[in-house]
Amino acid sequence: MKIIRAAALGMCFGVRDALALARAEGSNRPLTILGQLAHNPAILADLERSGIQMESDLARVQTTAVMITAHGASNRRITQLRQLGHHVIEATCPLVHVAHRALALLAEAGHHPLVIGQRGHVEVIGLTEDYSQCDIILSESDIDQLSPRPSWGVVAQTTQPARRVRALVQYLQQRFPSASIHFRDTVCQPTKLRQEAADSLASQCSIVIVVGGRQSNNTRELAETIRKSCPKVYQIEGPDQLLEHWFSPLDTVGLTAGTSTPDELVLAVEGRLTVIGNRLLAPA
Numbered sequence: 393m394k395i396i397r398a399a400a401l402g403m404c405f406g407v408r409d410a411l412a413l414a415r416a417e418g419s420n421r422p423l424t425i426l427g428q429l430a431h432n433p434a435i436l437a438d439l440e441r442s443g444i445q446m447e448s449d450l451a452r453v454q455t456t457a458v459m460i461t462a463h464g465a466s467n468r469r470i471t472q473l474r475q476l477g478h479h480v481i482e483a484t485c486p487l488v489h490v491a492h493r494a495l496a497l498l499a500e501a502g503h504h505p506l507v508i509g510q511r512g513h514v515e516v517i518g519l520t521e522d523y524s525q526c527d528i529i530l531s532e533s534d535i536d537q538l539s540p541r542p543s544w545g546v547v548a549q550t551t552q553p554a555r556r557v558r559a560l561v562q563y564l565q566q567r568f569p570s571a572s573i574h575f576r577d578t579v580c581q582p583t584k585l586r587q588e589a590a591d592s593l594a595s596q597c598s599i600v601i602v603v604g605g606r607q608s609n610n611t612r613e614l615a616e617t618i619r620k621s622c623p624k625v626y627q628i629e630g631p632d633q634l635l636e637h638w639f640s641p642l643d644t645v646g647l648t649a650g651t652s653t654p655d656e657l658v659l660a661v662e663g664r665l666t667v668i669g670n671r672l673l674a675p676a
């Protein structure tokens with residue numbers, strides 16, 4: 393059994409920096425992270441062990457210091473926190489800030505704001521909450537339901553597959569041929585690199601393992617991308633979820649991981665895959 397690691401995989405700098413900031417701030421004072429810092433159970437358990445609280449309901453926050461995650465938040469939400477007397481620590485990824493600025497500039501220029509992303513995802517809530525009118529789409533049927541506008545200002549959630557985003561922008565133009573479409577590509581570079589590496593992995597492998605939290609949007613998207621050319625894809629949260637009967641000695645097994653998956657977890661899964669491979673190849 394051969395194991396191939398994706399050329400780009402695992403934790404991105406945005407999540408890594410947010411995690412380092414949370415650990416540093418949490419060691420100085422009581423700290424609450426608003427929402428999940430990363431959609432990964434191993435990371436969340438580790439933060440909880442170090443005494444950092446995580447709370448998605450603002451009314452239940454008990455500490456003065458509150459951290460915004462790498463996914464970012466709206467100006468409205470940050471102002472509300474300050475008015476409630478909280479000291480706000482922003483761990484927003486710079487590439488999420490890029491998406492916020494791009495949408496703000498488009499809206500200021502008079503284009504109707506539209507986000508390609510998952511409705512209800514924390515990053516998309518942060519991107520859209522400051523606008524009285526902002527459309528969110530993720531499929532052609534969502535576009536079919538939009539009201540016509542003379543011009544659209546379009547950005548994407550940073551973790552959307554670039555191919556889907558391009559296709560939806562094209563469809564938007566087809567659906568509203570006389571409208572002007574102003575698109576800013578805000579899919580982040582780490583996501584693009586992981587998606588491209590996943591494409592290449594899928595073309596070389598008979599089975600692919602994707603490591604990441606069940607709640608992680610980019611991990612799910614990686615698995616979906618791979619499934620298009622390699623139907624045998626398993627998304628797991630850790631090495632214990634690997635089952636030996638998935639594999640055969642002749643398999644070429646691909647390994648990739650979402651942007652919130654820590655390196656130790658990828659190494660542990662790789663180690664367990666090697667053990668399974670050796671066992672399958674050992675003479676009976």
Ligand code: SF4
Pocket residue numbers: 404405406407462463485486487488550551580581582583610651
């Ligand atoms: S996925 Fe991209 S935008 Fe999100 S934290 Fe990582 S680098 Fe930043």
